[in-house]
Each structure stands twice: as C-alpha cells, then as structure tokens.
Amino acid sequence: MSDQSKEETIIAQLRGILEESSTSEYDWDSFGPQTTIESLGLDSLTILDLLYDIEEVIGIHLEAKEVLNVTTLREITALLIENGA
Amino acid sequence: MSHQSPETSTLTRRRVVVTGMGIASALGIDEETVWQNLLAGRTGIGPLRSLDASEFKVGIGAEVPEGLVEEKLKTLRRRPMDRALDLAIVAAQDALVQSGLISGEPPYEEQDAAVIMGTGVGSAQNHYAAFTSLFEKGPRGLRPTSLPRCMFNAISAGLTLQYKLTGANYMVVSACTSAANAIGTAYRMIRDGYADTVVTGGSDAFFDRFAFGVWNNIGALSRIADPQKACRPFAIDREGTVLGEGAGVLVLESAEKATERGARIRGEILGYGESSDATHLTSPSPIGQARAMRMALKEANLRPDEIGLINTHGTGTKGNDSCESQSIRDVFGDSTDAVPVVANKSYFGHTLGASGALESISALLSIERGEAPPNLNLENPDPECRLNLVGSKPVSIKRAPAMKNSFGFGGGNGVLILGPGD
Incomplete structure (x- = not known):
C-alpha cells in the first residue's frame, strides 16, 4: 500500500475515532490531513484520549511526547506510518 | 452551638435574589413548557428509553424528551460528554441568559461568578463506562481522561469552562438534599459577602445499569407499571418513588448587584x-x-x-x-x-x-x-x-x-x- 493510500486509511480511522469521542461540534465534511489539532478542540488532556483510541483502533502506541508539537493530522499520520501502520 | 444565628451574626447580611432560572427535565427544557405541563397535570414519567427495562424490577422513569439536550448542546458547540454535565450545561445556559450575564451563543467573556452545584451520583455515565472498560480490559482499559471525566466536580468545573465563570467552583454531595444544600451554601456566600454572583442548583442522571440498578434493589421505587399512576405522593395507595433525570440551575446575586445591573428579580x-x-x-x-x-x-x-x-x-x-x-x-x-x-x-x-x-x-x-x-x-x-x-x-x-x-x-x-x- 502506498503512503498516500495509507494516509487516507488512517485519516478515515481518525475521523471515526474523533467523531465518536469529540465533545466539541466540528464540520466533519472538511476533515482531512490538513485539519489542525486546535480546530478539533483537542488540548493536552484530550489528546491523550486520542492516543488511547489510536492504540485501540489502529494498534500503534504513540508516546505523548511524540505528539507534543504536532499541529495537523498529517503529522500524526506520518508518525503512525513511521511506527509501522 | 455551631450554628450562628441571625441575631449573633457579626457580618453584614445582604439580600440574595434570583435573577435567572434554567431547567432540563422530563417536562421540558424551557420554563414556559415546564410550567404549562405542571399546570395541566402532565407527568414527565414514561417507559424507560435509555435502558433495557427487562433487566430491572421497574421499567419507568422521567427522562428528558429525546433529542432536546443534544440539539441544545449543538447550539453551544458541544457534543454530549456526560449526561449530568450535559443537563447542567443546558439548564445553566437559560439561567445565565435570563439573568443577562451572558447573551446567546459562545464565546463568552470571563466574569466573576462562583458555581456551587449539587449532585447525588455525579458523573454516573462516565463512571459506568470506566468500570465497564476496567472489567473488560483491566486497568489499561481506563481512558486517560477517565479521571477528570469521573470526578464529581466535573459538573461544576464544566460549567466554569463553558461559561467562563471565574469564582469558586465545587459540588455539594448529600443525596437528595444536594441541591437544597448547594443553594443554601450559595445563598450564604452572597449573604455574607464572599461572592456577588453564584450559579447554583443541582444535576443528576442515573439511567445506567449500576445507578438505576442499585435504586431498583433498595425497594424505594414504585412497582406500579403505569407511568401515569406510579408516583403518588401523600396518597394512601402510594408505593414508592420514580426516578427522573434533570438539572435545575439558579443564578443568585446580591440584591445590590442585581439592581445596579438592572436585572429582573425573579425571586429571593x-x-x-x-x-x-x-x-x-x-x-x-x-x-x-x-x-x-x-x-x-x-x-x-x-x-x-x-x-x-x-x-x-x-x-x-x-x-x-x-x-x-x-x-x-x-x-x-x-x-x-x-x-x-x-x-x-x-x-x-x-x-x-x-x-x-x-x-x-x-x-x-x-x-x-x-x-x-x-x-x-x-x-x-x-x-x-x-x-x-x-x-x-x-x-x-x-x-x-x-x-x-x-x-x-x-x-x-x-x-x-x-x-x-x-
């Protein structure tokens, strides 16, 4: 699978996770790799839940410190691919 | 004597007025609907919607009509987080708008108001989810945010975050007396000069298998199956109570501040x-x-x-x-x-x-x-x-x-x- 199709798969998985767990309203039609963490209303606490869900759904464990400076979903996707997704 | 009587109080006693009231209940989530239902003698009790009633001795309860809370949360740019918090958020919005302290939809500006809320079972929905996950998956099954989601003060803290209220926030937990104790505490805070404005009341939601289950088994619930007839206070043929979810929120202020703001005083x-x-x-x-x-x-x-x-x-x-x-x-x-x-x-x-x-x-x-x-x-x-x-x-x-x-x-x-x- 190419990195692009991997990215698409992961983005779809992330959308599923966040649609289920988000406590903020968000325009899900515009959801994509360019989506920022900030626009999703995630903060230092709720991003820990995202990492938990990623491990549950995708099976890859990311450390909190790895995503400390991440600003978009594309960067999270890249980290997941790097870690074997 | 631990209680300081009015005669012996050395503090200046201020008048405490009500400038806002908000409701999330089985009778509705707006004051007029609720009042009309009360006057017409229409109960909010019905067959349980959010639980499989076949598991329990009792299959009825008073639930907020389907979709009302979720719709209101959308206008506040929120999604459901915990039922008790969600109900409190909905009720508080009406109370705060009515008081004139906020207007319409977020974002809101910070203001100096305390939040003192009552609850019996707190964030029961999140507790149930966390325990279910714990028993299924072990300790690693607990979400990182289980702690802040499950703490009892998630309700008062959630209100401060949503409405940018910067005074004290804490919960009063005393079963069915919680909201009266919370309102009493808020009243005293204003009366004695420790706060000018307090958002207070109570919120509870317990239609999950644990909270509803323990109530089923203590024998205090009515076994009359007809929702219209099940709850019969002071009747000779009463058989017990019926549970309901809900939140009531009042904005209390010193009379001085309310008058200065030109707020409508709804009560005292x-x-x-x-x-x-x-x-x-x-x-x-x-x-x-x-x-x-x-x-x-x-x-x-x-x-x-x-x-x-x-x-x-x-x-x-x-x-x-x-x-x-x-x-x-x-x-x-x-x-x-x-x-x-x-x-x-x-x-x-x-x-x-x-x-x-x-x-x-x-x-x-x-x-x-x-x-x-x-x-x-x-x-x-x-x-x-x-x-x-x-x-x-x-x-x-x-x-x-x-x-x-x-x-x-x-x-x-x-x-x-x-x-x-x-």
Whole structure:
C-alpha cells in the first residue's frame, strides 16, 4: 500500500475515532490531513484520549511526547506510518 | 452551638435574589413548557428509553424528551460528554441568559461568578463506562481522561469552562438534599459577602445499569407499571418513588448587584436551614426535618402562618410522606391547614441531587404566577398525611414566601424559604 493510500486509511480511522469521542461540534465534511489539532478542540488532556483510541483502533502506541508539537493530522499520520501502520 | 444565628451574626447580611432560572427535565427544557405541563397535570414519567427495562424490577422513569439536550448542546458547540454535565450545561445556559450575564451563543467573556452545584451520583455515565472498560480490559482499559471525566466536580468545573465563570467552583454531595444544600451554601456566600454572583442548583442522571440498578434493589421505587399512576405522593395507595433525570440551575446575586445591573428579580432566598437526623442512614426523622424548617423560618424572620406554599420533598414513599407530614404539622401547628401543599415528584420524577433545584424553581414560578400546580394521583389522601394538599386542579395562592423541603438518605435535611421577586 502506498503512503498516500495509507494516509487516507488512517485519516478515515481518525475521523471515526474523533467523531465518536469529540465533545466539541466540528464540520466533519472538511476533515482531512490538513485539519489542525486546535480546530478539533483537542488540548493536552484530550489528546491523550486520542492516543488511547489510536492504540485501540489502529494498534500503534504513540508516546505523548511524540505528539507534543504536532499541529495537523498529517503529522500524526506520518508518525503512525513511521511506527509501522 | 455551631450554628450562628441571625441575631449573633457579626457580618453584614445582604439580600440574595434570583435573577435567572434554567431547567432540563422530563417536562421540558424551557420554563414556559415546564410550567404549562405542571399546570395541566402532565407527568414527565414514561417507559424507560435509555435502558433495557427487562433487566430491572421497574421499567419507568422521567427522562428528558429525546433529542432536546443534544440539539441544545449543538447550539453551544458541544457534543454530549456526560449526561449530568450535559443537563447542567443546558439548564445553566437559560439561567445565565435570563439573568443577562451572558447573551446567546459562545464565546463568552470571563466574569466573576462562583458555581456551587449539587449532585447525588455525579458523573454516573462516565463512571459506568470506566468500570465497564476496567472489567473488560483491566486497568489499561481506563481512558486517560477517565479521571477528570469521573470526578464529581466535573459538573461544576464544566460549567466554569463553558461559561467562563471565574469564582469558586465545587459540588455539594448529600443525596437528595444536594441541591437544597448547594443553594443554601450559595445563598450564604452572597449573604455574607464572599461572592456577588453564584450559579447554583443541582444535576443528576442515573439511567445506567449500576445507578438505576442499585435504586431498583433498595425497594424505594414504585412497582406500579403505569407511568401515569406510579408516583403518588401523600396518597394512601402510594408505593414508592420514580426516578427522573434533570438539572435545575439558579443564578443568585446580591440584591445590590442585581439592581445596579438592572436585572429582573425573579425571586429571593429569604432563609435556609439544615440539619442531620443522626438516627438512621435511610429512614427519616420528623425531629431533624422540623429542626431544619424552624431554622429556615427563623433566619427568614417569618412565622409559619406567613408561608403561602409548601413545596414538599414528597417522594411518594410510605416513609417519607408520613414523616414529612408529621414534621410540617409539628412546625406549622394550627396554621398547617391554611397552607397549600404540593409535591412535584409525580411530574419530574425523583431527580435526587437536582430535585431541590427543580422544585425550588417550580415554587418560585408558583409565587410569581400566583398558582400552585395540582398534585397527581391524589384521589385518596393518606389520613396520616394531614396537610392542605392541593387536589387535581391548580389553585390560586397568595403572593407570599414559600417553603421548599429537601431530605436525603444519610439523614440530611435542607429547607429553603423562597420569596417573591419584583
């Protein structure tokens, strides 16, 4: 699978996770790799839940410190691919 | 003596007024709908929607009509997080808009207001989810945010975050007395000058298998299957209470600040009394209840015959209603027969830690509109409950202070004296 199709798969998985767990309203039609963490209303606490869900759904464990400076979903996707997704 | 009586207080006592009221209940989530349902004698109790009733002895409850909370949350750019918090967020929005402290949708500006809320079971929905995950997956199954989601003060903290309220925030947890105790605490904070504005009330939601299950098994719930007839406060054929989810939120302010802002004053907190029975974990005592009523009347500087309405705790259980009738008669003496008495739990269900708030709002609306709603299912009043119980039609009441009683498991008693507004 190419990195692009991997990215698409992961983005779809992330959308599923966040649609289920988000406590903020968000325009899900515009959801994509360019989506920022900030626009999703995630903060230092709720991003820990995202990492938990990623491990549950995708099976890859990311450390909190790895995503400390991440600003978009594309960067999270890249980290997941790097870690074997 | 630990209680500082009004006469010995060295603090300046300020008047405390109500400038906003918000409701999330089985009767609706806006004041007018709720009031019309009360007057028309329409109960919010129905077959359970959010639980598989076949697992339980009881299959009915008072749930907020489907979709109302979720729709309102959308306008606030939120999605459901925990039912008790969600209900509180919805009720608080109406209360704050009504008070004029916020307008419309977020974002909101920071303001100095405290949040003191009551709850019986707190973030029960998140607790249930966390325990389910723990038992299925072990400790690693606990989400990182399980802790902040499950803490009891998630409700008061969530309100400060949503509405940018920067005063103190904490919860009062005393079973069914929680909201009355919270409102009493908020009242004292303003009365004694520790806060100018407090958002207060109560919120509870327990239609999950654990919280609803434990209530099923203690034997306090009515086994009458017909939702219209199940909750029968003060009736001779009452069989128990019916649970309901809900939140009631009041904005309390010093009269000085409310007047300065030009806020509409919807009512006043004139007095508050509290006590503990210290006799039994779940059986009430008329002595403890009467002590709280007398304390509240004394603080309000009122005689019993000056009370124009009693909004009872009135759960519809054998034990509560007989005991409460006795304690009212002990306190009101000869004037007992002149005071109209209502019980709201046949409408809202027993909303536990929210009941003192929802029913205080009902009492304030009664004072404001000059009418007391009917008592449902009271075709045959219990002769042991010798009170001036309102019948099956609303009655006119005089514009006078009302007493709101709340009593809880744990032996706690909280009594508020509510006065008219502008």
